Amino acid sequence: MNAASSTTERWRSLVVFLTMGATIAAAIVAGLQADAGIRSQVANRESQVNALLASGEIFRQGIRSDYDLGTLADLTKEMQDSLSLEITGLEQEASGDLDSAALARQRAEVLRARVERARGLSYFYTDPAHAPSEPDALPNLEGYVEASAAEANRLVELQNEQADEYQRWSRKGDSYVAVLALLAVALFLFGLAQAASIRTRRTFTVFGSIVLAVSILWALTTLLA
Amino acid sequence: MAAAENMPGDGSEGESVSVERTESEAEPEKVGGGGRAEGLIAVAMAIVLVASAVAGWRSSDLGSRAGDAERLGMIQSIQQQDFLNLDWQLAYQEAGNAQRYLLAEAEVRAMETSGDPGLEAQAANQRKYVLPNLALLGEPLTTDATYAEPDGSLDIGQRFADLQAQNADLAALDPEGAFALAEAYQSEQRGYFVGAVLLALSLFWLGLAEITRGKARITGLVVGVLVFLFGLAWIAGVEVLWALARWVEA
Numbered sequence: 001m002n003a004a005s006s007t008t009e010r011w012r013s014l015v016v017f018l019t020m021g022a023t024i025a026a027a028i029v030a031g032l033q034a035d036a037g038i039r040s041q042v043a044n045r046e047s048q049v050n051a052l053l054a055s056g057e058i059f060r061q062g063i064r065s066d067y068d069l070g071t072l073a074d075l076t077k078e079m080q081d082s083l084s085l086e087i088t089g090l091e092q093e094a095s096g097d098l099d100s101a102a103l104a105r106q107r108a109e110v111l112r113a114r115v116e117r118a119r120g121l122s123y124f125y126t127d128p129a130h131a132p133s134e135p136d137a138l139p140n141l142e143g144y145v146e147a148s149a150a151e152a153n154r155l156v157e158l159q160n161e162q163a164d165e166y167q168r169w170s171r172k173g174d175s176y177v178a179v180l181a182l183l184a185v186a187l188f189l190f191g192l193a194q195a196a197s198i199r200t201r202r203t204f205t206v207f208g209s210i211v212l213a214v215s216i217l218w219a220l221t222t223l224l225a
Numbered sequence: 226m227a228a229a230e231n232m233p234g235d236g237s238e239g240e241s242v243s244v245e246r247t248e249s250e251a252e253p254e255k256v257g258g259g260g261r262a263e264g265l266i267a268v269a270m271a272i273v274l275v276a277s278a279v280a281g282w283r284s285s286d287l288g289s290r291a292g293d294a295e296r297l298g299m300i301q302s303i304q305q306q307d308f309l310n311l312d313w314q315l316a317y318q319e320a321g322n323a324q325r326y327l328l329a330e331a332e333v334r335a336m337e338t339s340g341d342p343g344l345e346a347q348a349a350n351q352r353k354y355v356l357p358n359l360a361l362l363g364e365p366l367t368t369d370a371t372y373a374e375p376d377g378s379l380d381i382g383q384r385f386a387d388l389q390a391q392n393a394d395l396a397a398l399d400p401e402g403a404f405a406l407a408e409a410y411q412s413e414q415r416g417y418f419v420g421a422v423l424l425a426l427s428l429f430w431l432g433l434a435e436i437t438r439g440k441a442r443i444t445g446l447v448v449g450v451l452v453f454l455f456g457l458a459w460i461a462g463v464e465v466l467w468a469l470a471r472w473v474e475a
């Protein structure tokens with residue numbers, strides 16, 4: 001009789017012990033879940049801020065390109081106009097119309113003055129990395145396009161990294177929530193085991209222990225992933 | 226044997242009575258036990274549970290505060306970006322106007338030195354009527370020498386920096402500060418999680434004391450109370466440390 005009572009008592013103690021173990025596991029997993037939530041929240045925020053910075057940089061670069069390329073386009077057009085007037089003057093001179101030729105040359109001179117001033121204002125002629133290497137050569141437009149997109153690309157890359165980080169922590173958080181649900185099942189089974197008869201108690205204890213073991217294993221796998 | 230294994234309510238009440246009798250007979254043999262000890266442990270467990278509930282509330286409160294600070298930081302980031310975009314737009318708009326003036330001025334100068342009376346007269350009128358208006362449109366890049374680069378180009382970056390410095394609304398925004406505050410709350414929240422685990426551990430030891438007898442019960446009770454006190458001290462430490470950090474920052 002005493003041996004039977006002792007066995008019952010041992011099972012009860014085991015169930016209480018497992019219940020406490022599941023409670024502690026739940027507390028730890030809840031902490032890990034909250035930590036994963038915080039990390040995913042921070043990564044999400046960083047991702048959004050970087051997306052905002054990238055969009056701002058694209059906007060700024062758009063305005064700047066508009067200004068730089070507009071200056072270059074005006075400069076090129078006036079250079080062509082000046083050249084055209086020079087040729088016209090030469091042709092008029094050849095045909096004997098000296099007054100018109102002089103006027104054409106003066107207008108070409110005025111346009112050349114504008115072109116020279118525009119060169120001083122243009123990024124493509126003042127920045128050594130993009131300025132033409134020879135007087136009649138074109139500025140380095142490919143290099144300009146590459147350089148202008150570099151910062152926006154860097155920010156987009158950062159944004160993508162942070163978005164991946166957010167997904168990773170979010171998935172971890174989801175796994176911890178699933179583990180918490182399993183731990184709740186284990187606690188429910190241990191609760192039933194405490195109220196049930198000895199045979200049923202053993203069954204509930206065994207199933208509860210299996211669920212508890214799976215939960216702990218899943219939590220550890222998630223933690224180490 | 227089988228009777229002893231049956232529980233009350235499983236249809237073998239007579240046998241369960243014998244179990245109860247066996248347990249009540251064992252009562253006087255308990256060392257460091259008895260109803261008083263069990264009551265004490267139960268009170269201790271209740272206190273731990275209340276402390277856990279309060280810690281849970283505070284942790285949730287910190288999470289809410291961190292969320293609020295993050296939200297504020299995001300709103301301010303968007304506002305800041307809006308201001309920056311407007312400042313860049315204005316700086317390049319002014320640069321375009323200044324460029325128009327500088328080109329017109331170069332044109333007028335060329336006409337003035339052309340030697341052609343017609344062009345010279347045209348230049349005189351342009352200098353008198355057109356250039357002042359163009360200069361006005363291009364201000365301050367056309368009038369302030371600090372925006373002129375040695376190579377003749379315009380220092381648009383400097384103009385942008387000045388526009389930023391003049392913008393009081395922009396200066397009032399501090400998204401980084403809001404994010405730092407959110408991170409401080411989140412760190413404090415993590416501290417609370419450690420405290421919650423300590424409280425759960427103390428619950429474990431108190432539970433162990435509840436189901437054991439003799440020296441094991443006393444050990445469980447003492448360790449449980451010590452871990453609980455350590456948990457409380459930890460939480461108090463976290464609270465004081467972060468309150469100090471916020472005070473120093475303020």
